[in-house]
Structures are given as C-alpha cells and as structure tokens.
Amino acid sequence: MNIWHFVLREIRHRKLNALLTAVSVAVATACLSGALVLLKADAESSEKALAAKQQAVESAGAELQDAMRKIMKGLGFNVVILPKDQDLQEMHLTGMINKTMPEDYVDRLANSNIVTVNHLLPTVTKKLNWPEQNGLPIVLYGTRGEVPIAHRDPKKPLLDAVPRGSMIVGYQIGLKLGLGDGAEVTLLGKPFKILKTHGERGSIDDSTVWINLREAQEMLGMENLIHAIQALECHCAGDRISQIRQEIISILPGTQAIERGAPALARAEARDQAKVTAQQSLADEIESRNELRGQRERFAAFMVPLATLGCALLMGLTTLANVRQRRQEIAILGALGLRSRQVLGIFLGKALLIGVVGAIVGLIVGALVGGVLGGSEGGAGVDGATVALSFALAIGVALLGSWLPALIASRQDAATVLQQD
Amino acid sequence: MIRLDKVGHHYSSPDGGDVVAIKDVNLSVAAGKFVALKGPSGCGKSTLLLIAGGLLRPTSGDVEIAGVEPYKLSLEERAAFRANTVGFVFQQFHLVPYLDVLDNVLAPSLASGRKDWKRAEALVEQFGLTHRAHHTPSALSTGERQRAAMARALYNEPKVLLADEPTGNLDPENAAIVLKQLVAFADQGGAVLMVTHASDASSVADEIITLG
Numbered sequence: 001m002n003i004w005h006f007v008l009r010e011i012r013h014r015k016l017n018a019l020l021t022a023v024s025v026a027v028a029t030a031c032l033s034g035a036l037v038l039l040k041a042d043a044e045s046s047e048k049a050l051a052a053k054q055q056a057v058e059s060a061g062a063e064l065q066d067a068m069r070k071i072m073k074g075l076g077f078n079v080v081i082l083p084k085d086q087d088l089q090e091m092h093l094t095g096m097i098n099k100t101m102p103e104d105y106v107d108r109l110a111n112s113n114i115v116t117v118n119h120l121l122p123t124v125t126k127k128l129n130w131p132e133q134n135g136l137p138i139v140l141y142g143t144r145g146e147v148p149i150a151h152r153d154p155k156k157p158l159l160d161a162v163p164r165g166s167m168i169v170g171y172q173i174g175l176k177l178g179l180g181d182g183a184e185v186t187l188l189g190k191p192f193k194i195l196k197t198h199g200e201r202g203s204i205d206d207s208t209v210w211i212n213l214r215e216a217q218e219m220l221g222m223e224n225l226i227h228a229i230q231a232l233e234c235h236c237a238g239d240r241i242s243q244i245r246q247e248i249i250s251i252l253p254g255t256q257a258i259e260r261g262a263p264a265l266a267r268a269e270a271r272d273q274a275k276v277t278a279q280q281s282l283a284d285e286i287e288s289r290n291e292l293r294g295q296r297e298r299f300a301a302f303m304v305p306l307a308t309l310g311c312a313l314l315m316g317l318t319t320l321a322n323v324r325q326r327r328q329e330i331a332i333l334g335a336l337g338l339r340s341r342q343v344l345g346i347f348l349g350k351a352l353l354i355g356v357v358g359a360i361v362g363l364i365v366g367a368l369v370g371g372v373l374g375g376s377e378g379g380a381g382v383d384g385a386t387v388a389l390s391f392a393l394a395i396g397v398a399l400l401g402s403w404l405p406a407l408i409a410s411r412q413d414a415a416t417v418l419q420q421d
Numbered sequence: 422m423i424r425l426d427k428v429g430h431h432y433s434s435p436d437g438g439d440v441v442a443i444k445d446v447n448l449s450v451a452a453g454k455f456v457a458l459k460g461p462s463g464c465g466k467s468t469l470l471l472i473a474g475g476l477l478r479p480t481s482g483d484v485e486i487a488g489v490e491p492y493k494l495s496l497e498e499r500a501a502f503r504a505n506t507v508g509f510v511f512q513q514f515h516l517v518p519y520l521d522v523l524d525n526v527l528a529p530s531l532a533s534g535r536k537d538w539k540r541a542e543a544l545v546e547q548f549g550l551t552h553r554a555h556h557t558p559s560a561l562s563t564g565e566r567q568r569a570a571m572a573r574a575l576y577n578e579p580k581v582l583l584a585d586e587p588t589g590n591l592d593p594e595n596a597a598i599v600l601k602q603l604v605a606f607a608d609q610g611g612a613v614l615m616v617t618h619a620s621d622a623s624s625v626a627d628e629i630i631t632l633g
C-alpha cells in the first residue's frame with residue numbers, strides 16, 4: 001500500500017472524474033502542441049515555397065542576363081560619340097561626319113571611370129569614289145581596334161583592328177571588285193591586301209571598306225584626328241541616353257552622343273523590367289507570408305494561454321468535485337493519522353499522473369491535428385522542444401488546477417466531517 | 422491510559438449561538454479496561470470520543486492518552502500520534518470504497534509508514550474475512566464491513582480503541598463477534614472506550630459511564 005497504489009485505485013473507481021481531468025489537460029496540451037506543430041509546418045512549407053520561387057526567379061534572371069548580353073552584342077556599337085559641332089541633320093542626310101575631334105579623346109575616355117559605355121572604338125569615315133576602281137563609291141572606314149577601358153576587365157573585342165596594308169571589304173564591294181580574299185588592290189595610290197570579305201549585312205556595311213586607322217588618317221590628311229568614337233552601352237536600366245550623355249560630356253566636354261537601335265534596347269529593357277517585377281513579387285510574397293505568420297503567431301499566443309487557463313479552471317472544478325466527493329474518505333484517513341501534507345500528496349500525485357497521461361494524449365492529438373492542418377505528416381513537426389513544452393504545460397495545468405482543491409482537502413477538519421454523517 | 426480532566430466542549434453554530442455538547446467531564450480508562458459510555462441522544466458521546474481520540478480539541482479541560490497530551494502537540498505531531506496510538510471504529514464503518522478488504526486493513530500504513538502484509542493478512546483471517554479479502558466494501562455484508570473496520574483499527578497496534586456504536590447496525594451474531602474482539606483487545610492490555618445504546622453490549626464492559 002503506497003500513495004500511487006491508492007491513487008490508481010481511486011482513479012479506477014471514479015473513472016469519469018479522472019477522464020474529465022485528463023481531457024481538460026489533454027485539450028490544453030493539444031492546443032499548445034497543435035499550435036507549435038502548425039506554426040512549424042507552416043514555416044517550413046512557406047520556406048520551401050519561397051526557396052523554390054526564389055530559385056525560379058534567380059534562374060530566370062540568369063537566363064535574362066544571358067539573353068541581354070546576346071542582344072547587346074547583336075546590336076553592335078549603339079552609341080556614337082561625335083564632335084560637338086557636328087550637325088546631326090547633315091550627318092543623317094549624308095550618312096557622313098564632316099567635323100573632327102582629337103584622337104586622344106578616346107584615351108581620355110578609356111582612362112576615366114566611365115560606367116555607362118563599353119568597347120570604345122575610334123573611327124574615321126569618308127565617302128569617296130575609288131579612283132583605281134572606276135570611281136566606285138565606297139565608305140572608307142579607318143579603325144584602330146578597340147581601346148580597352150582602364151578600370152574594367154578586358155573584354156573580347158566586338159571588332160578586331162585591321163593591320164596596316166590590309167583591308168576588309170563589305171559584301172557589295174566584294175561583288176563589284178570580283179576579287180577573292182588575299183587579292184592585291186590599290187586605294188588612293190596605296191597597296192592593300194584584301195583580308196576578308198564580309199557576308200551580306202543589308203546595311204551601309206555592304207558598301208564599306210575597313211582599313212587601319214593610322215593609314216586612313218594619313219590618306220585623308222587627318223593625323224591624330226577622328227570623326228567618332230563608337231561605343232556599346234552597358235546593360236543598365238533607366239533613361240539610358242541621358243545618363244550616357246551626362247557621363248560622356250562630363251569627361252569630354254567637346255562631344256555629343258547619340259544612340260542607335262533603341263527599339264531593341266527597349267525590348268531588352270522590358271525584359272529587365274520583368275525581372276524586377278518578378279523580384280518585387282517575390283519580395284511581396286515574402287512579406288505577406290511573414291505577415292500571415294505573424295498573425296498566426298499572435299493568434300496562437302493569445303489562444304493557447306486562454307485555452308490553458310480554461311482547462312486549468314475545468315481541471316480545478318473537476319478536482320474540487322472530487323474533493324467534495326471524498327470528504328468522508330479524507331476524514332477517515334485523517335482519523336487514521338494521515339498528515340495534511342500526505343493528503344495534499346494524494347491529490348497532487350493524482351494530478352501529476354493525469355498530467356502525464358494528458359500530455360501524451362494531448363501531444364498525439366495536437367501533432368496529428370496540427371500536422372493535418374499544416375499539410376505535413378504529423379510526426380515530422382514534433383521536436384524535442386514541443387514535447388518538453390507540452391509536458392511542462394500539461395503537468396503545470398494539472399498541478400495548478402488541483403492545487404487549491406488539494407489544499408482545501410488537506411485542511412479539512414476530520415472531526416467536523418465525522419460528526420456530520 | 423485515557424484520562425479526561427474537566428473536559429468541556431461547545432460547538433459554535435452558524436446562527437451565532439453556542440451549543441454546549443459536554444461540560445466538565447472527568448473520565449479515565451486504565452490499560453486493560455473496557456469502558457462503555459451510555460446516555461441519551463445528543464448528550465455528547467460522539468463528541469467525547471473524538472476528543473479522546475485526539476481528533477477534536479476540547480474547548481476546556483485536559484486530555485492525556487497513553488501518557489501524551491495530544492492537544493499540546495502540533496497538528497502534524499497529533500496526526501502521527503493518532504496513527505501510532507489510537508484505533509477508531511465507527512457505526513458507519515467508514516471503509517474506503519475503492520479499496521478491497523486487505524487494502525482497507527493496510528490503509529493505516531499510509532499514515533504510519535509501517536507496511537506489513539503478513540499482519541494485514543493475519544488480521545483479515547482473525548476476523549473471518551480471508552475469502553472476502555479482495556472484495557470492495559460494496560460487496561460485503563454489514564457485519565463483514567464492521568469486521569473489516571475493526572481489523573483496520575487494530576492494524577497499527579494502537580494502545581487505545583475508541584468505538585462509536587460499533588454494534589449499532591449489526592445483527593446479534595455479528596455484534597457478539599465485535600464485542601468479543603473488543604474484550605480481547607482489552608485483555609491484551611489495551612484500553613477500550615465504547616459508545617453504546619445496547620444493554621447486552623454494556624454487559625461485557627468493566628465499567629459503564631452514563632453521560633447527561
């Protein structure tokens with residue numbers, strides 16, 4: 001005969017009372033563990049969904065970046081830096097530039113911290129009739145190859161320099177000359193070897209002859225002068241050309257800049273915008289999920305203590321009923337010499353036992369319900385902390401709820417009760 | 422063994438007035454003596470028994486049981502004193518309803534800490550309850566219940582046995598068994614104080630005291 005034996009016998013005898021107390025503990029525990037499991041499942045699935053979305057946005061972003069690079073390259077040079085006094089109206093009409101600027105502009109640009117353009121290419125261009133070829137009209141294009149921008153990593157050039165004594169000819173010129181690559185020709189009295197004939201481009205390129213910049217400058221009497229600097233604008237969002245102008249003019253006040261191929265760029269920009277939108281929607285989703293989670297957490301933080309309090313109250317009332325039912329039995333135990341703290345021990349022992357049972361039942365129910373609602377298989381969400389918290393809460397509720405009734409039982413006067421029967 | 426000196430008790434009733442239950446009672450029961458307490462209903466017999474058992478502090482007078490003045494002890498000490506010195510038997514038996522006979526007999530061990538299955542089994546046998554040892558009180562006859570209550574009262578080997586109309590609910594045959602056990606307890610050197618109405622019960626007593 002010990003207290004546990006006694007407690008178990010009593011529980012078996014008054015099953016309904018024990019069941020009620022266990023249920024109230026289990027309900028409080030289920031509320032807590034269910035909320036914990038649900039919040040955890042929610043956080044996990046949210047994290048997973050966000051990670052998937054983030055990856056989708058990132059890989060789409062990488063593809064976009066790649067596509068952008070290809071578009072930009074396909075466009076070729078799309079910014080032209082011209083002498084400030086060049087009449088653009090005239091240039092558009094004749095296709096030619098008749099003003100010049102010093103060649104060292106390109107070096108100044110290359111040595112600056114310019115960010116809006118890339119691939120600087122100084123050029124001279126001149127429309128002329130090729131005397132040695134029956135006055136064939138051509139565009140002579142002198143280029144020295146790209147000038148690397150000092151503060152950037154070297155990039156693969158869009159256009160290679162043409163060595164001295166060589167020329168590259170456009171498609172139409174090739175047809176008109178009827179000569180293959182490697183053939184020797186003379187231009188303005190100078191001998192050239194044809195390095196290469198371009199395929200048809202359907203543009204002025206087809207009627208262009210490219211030669212070395214130095215040679216072109218000498219032939220045209222334009223030593224150390226150039227007509228234009230071709231450049232490729234960087235992939236940047238916003239009102240590009242005004243940014244580019246601002247930057248270039250701040251470095252080279254004697255110039256102006258124009259942009260070509262704007263529609264293609266606009267398309268690129270739209271794609272860029274799509275990327276920004278995707279990122280924004282991801283950010284929005286993260287925010288809304290966080291907000292929802294915050295709401296759920298606040299709800300749980302309010303409901304769990306409320307449920308706990310209610311269950312503790314129910315536990316208290318049920319235990320009080322138990323104490324009243326057992327008045328005579330407690331009185332007789334008192335007459336037999338049981339001390340008041342032993343009586344307290346009988347009731348708190350029972351509460352502890354019920355707390356443990358309620359914790360197990362509540363934990364299982366809470367994990368299942370929380371798991372089902374949270375969309376994960378229940379067991380996955382139950383961690384050590386949830387188990388520990390559930391047990392602490394269950395035993396806390398059981399002991400707290402029975403404390404006062406147990407105290408009443410232990411203070412009961414045996415003589416009074418024994419006189420009353 | 423039991424000595425009450427000018428003991429009085431009054432209950433304070435809820436309507437404010439006092440109910441005087443007993444007044445200036447002098448009583449003593451020596452070791453080995455069986456004393457019967459008689460008197461009309463409401464004269465304070467049960468009150469006196471509770472006082473003599475260390476359960477109810479009298480409003481006046483001195484009490485000494487087995488050389489100890491229980492009302493000079495703390496509540497806890499008095500409980501321990503009861504566990505080791507006093508055995509109670511009530512008219513209503515007051516068995517614990519969910520414990521079987523053997524566990525009811527062993528119940529005093531919760532208080533005394535003295536667990537002795539052999540003794541419990543021997544007591545059950547002594548009271549002719551061996552075949553009922555594993556039945557709960559609801560399955561027992563009234564005589565069997567009172568015998569179980571007697572066995573429980575004797576478990577801790579008390580020095581005094583206090584019985585409040587122990588035969589009141591019993592048929593003559595069972596009443597005789599209970600009285601025989603009380604006499605046997607006194608014969609072994611214990612002090613018995615029994616409240617009774619029945620005249621045949623008082624015939625076995627060494628002394629009869631009439632209250633009121």
Ligand SMILES: Nc1ncnc2c1ncn2[C@@H]1O[C@H](COP(=O)(O)OP(=O)(O)OP(=O)(O)O)[C@@H](O)[C@H]1O
Nearest residue numbers: 419432434440442461462463464465466467468469
């Ligand atoms: N708790 C109480 N509060 C107030 N009065 C009480 C209380 N207990 C008993 N009394 C009163 O004290 C008096 C003595 O009661 P007690 O029970 O001791 O009488 P009794 O002699 O045992 O009676 P009976 O023979 O009917 O059992 C009675 O008048 C009773 O009404």
Ligand SMILES: [Mg+2]
Nearest residue numbers: 466467468585
């Ligand atoms: Mg009485």
